[in-house]
Amino acid sequence: MNLLSIQGVSRTFGGHKGTQTQALLPVDLEVRENDFVTILGPSGCGKSTMLRIVAGLDFPTTGQVLLDGQAIDGPGADRGMVFQSYTLFPWLTVAQNIRFGLREKGVSETAQKERSDYFIAKVGLRGFENHFPKQLSGGMQQRTAIARALANDPRILLMDEPFGALDNQTRVVMQELLLGIWEAERKTVMFVTHDIDEAIFMANRVAVFSARPGRIKADIPVNLPHPRHYTVKTSPEFMELKARLTEEIRAEALAAAAH
Numbered sequence: 001m002n003l004l005s006i007q008g009v010s011r012t013f014g015g016h017k018g019t020q021t022q023a024l025l026p027v028d029l030e031v032r033e034n035d036f037v038t039i040l041g042p043s044g045c046g047k048s049t050m051l052r053i054v055a056g057l058d059f060p061t062t063g064q065v066l067l068d069g070q071a072i073d074g075p076g077a078d079r080g081m082v083f084q085s086y087t088l089f090p091w092l093t094v095a096q097n098i099r100f101g102l103r104e105k106g107v108s109e110t111a112q113k114e115r116s117d118y119f120i121a122k123v124g125l126r127g128f129e130n131h132f133p134k135q136l137s138g139g140m141q142q143r144t145a146i147a148r149a150l151a152n153d154p155r156i157l158l159m160d161e162p163f164g165a166l167d168n169q170t171r172v173v174m175q176e177l178l179l180g181i182w183e184a185e186r187k188t189v190m191f192v193t194h195d196i197d198e199a200i201f202m203a204n205r206v207a208v209f210s211a212r213p214g215r216i217k218a219d220i221p222v223n224l225p226h227p228r229h230y231t232v233k234t235s236p237e238f239m240e241l242k243a244r245l246t247e248e249i250r251a252e253a254l255a256a257a258a259h
Helices: 047-055 094-104 109-122 138-151 168-185 196-202 230-234 236-258
Strands: 004-014 020-031 036-040 062-067 079-082 156-160 188-193 205-209 216-221
Touching (some): 004 047, 020 047, 020 216, 036 047, 047 079, 047 188, 079 138, 094 109, 109 138, 138 168, 168 196, 168 230, 188 196, 196 230, 205 236, 216 236, 230 236
Parallel strands (some): 036 188, 079 156
Antiparallel strands (some): 004 020, 004 062, 205 216
């Protein structure tokens, strides 16, 4: 059985004076255990809407989402969410932010410390445990957010353009960091991006969204070997995938501009 099953999910938003905006056409997507699926598409195509529905933060107009065969009807600890904006609690330190979900679940202090220490080391934040978010760079704040999500041991990690606000060099470092964690932890990931290089480098599958209203127009496997090093981005196989996806996205961007 697939870990996550998105079945005929569409989303229509009500607007001013009864107008309707269709964000998503019916979407079907199966995500297997240990998949790293990137969702790639032009701005405004419904990628984030779909991710929010999987997170239980929004609800489909039609269709359903099943996680481990159970219908999703709201947020839950079985899904970890990392947003583009930095969503740490400003009054908590790095360690306290990472332990927050564990504390809420009633995990013992010893186990909380053990788990937060493990992921602080994983994301390269040793020595910053007692810093507050305002004392951290953007990249360090996102490292903390990723550690917090992973510390709760969710069944699936949902990431909505988590590196979109970072400068290019930090973004590349964060891509390698997250990919290294995924290769070690084998956590299932759905990752929304509009960056083609990022979509290919991170994923074992790229789901390409059409212009709004969004639908999946292609589901493309990425068979690049692991562990992956950033130099793979100059390989012929990578460039071939990039050319194909650039053409797919260009067609959708032109379609969106024509609306």
